Amino acid sequence: MDFPFGAFAPVAAIVGLAAIVGWVFTTWMRVKNGYPLDGAWGQAVYPKxxxxxxxxxxxxxxxxxxxxxxxxxxxxxxxxxxxxxxxxxxxxxxxxxxxxxxxx
Structure with missing residues (x-):
């Protein structure tokens, strides 16, 4: 019996969207409160x-x-x-x- 990937796609999309929204929210909160952000190589980047x-x-x-x-x-x-x-x-x-x- 084959696994129906069509039933898994909406769940994967919701999880992916939740991860992106969470990342945007935490980044916004860090900038708002003056915490450093992570640069491309892991270094701390402070907001202006x-x-x-x-x-x-x-x-x-x-x-x-x-x-x-x-x-x-x-x-x-x-x-x-x-x-x-x-x-x-x-x-x-x-x-x-x-x-x-x-x-x-």
Whole structure:
């Protein structure tokens, strides 16, 4: 009984396509993150870095630090709001004010 190569062709095409897509994706990620690429003879080839890229990285780093500081401030404020809302005396004050509103 002969092996049907026609049934194997779509599987081989899918595996080959997946390998190519994976290689392109990993190469893109390496370039994006500044890792060296492999040259034709196995030597490391570093992506081109220019002054504009270095300046963009510097600005993004500064913006990241500012956003982290702002996030810390917001977390502190949220903790204070949670403390006030869950405070028992605050609830008691709300209930008293609600009862005063009904009495009038």
């Amino acid at each position: 870095k220019d002054e504009e890229t270095a300046e963009r990285v510097k600005l993004i780093t500064q913006e990241n630090a500012q956003l982290r500081a702002e996030l810390g401030s917001i977390k502190d404020r949220l903790a204070n709001v949670e403390r006030i809302v869950t405070d028992g005396s605050h609830r008691l004050d709300q209930e008293i004010e609600m009862l005063r509103g009904r009495a009038n």
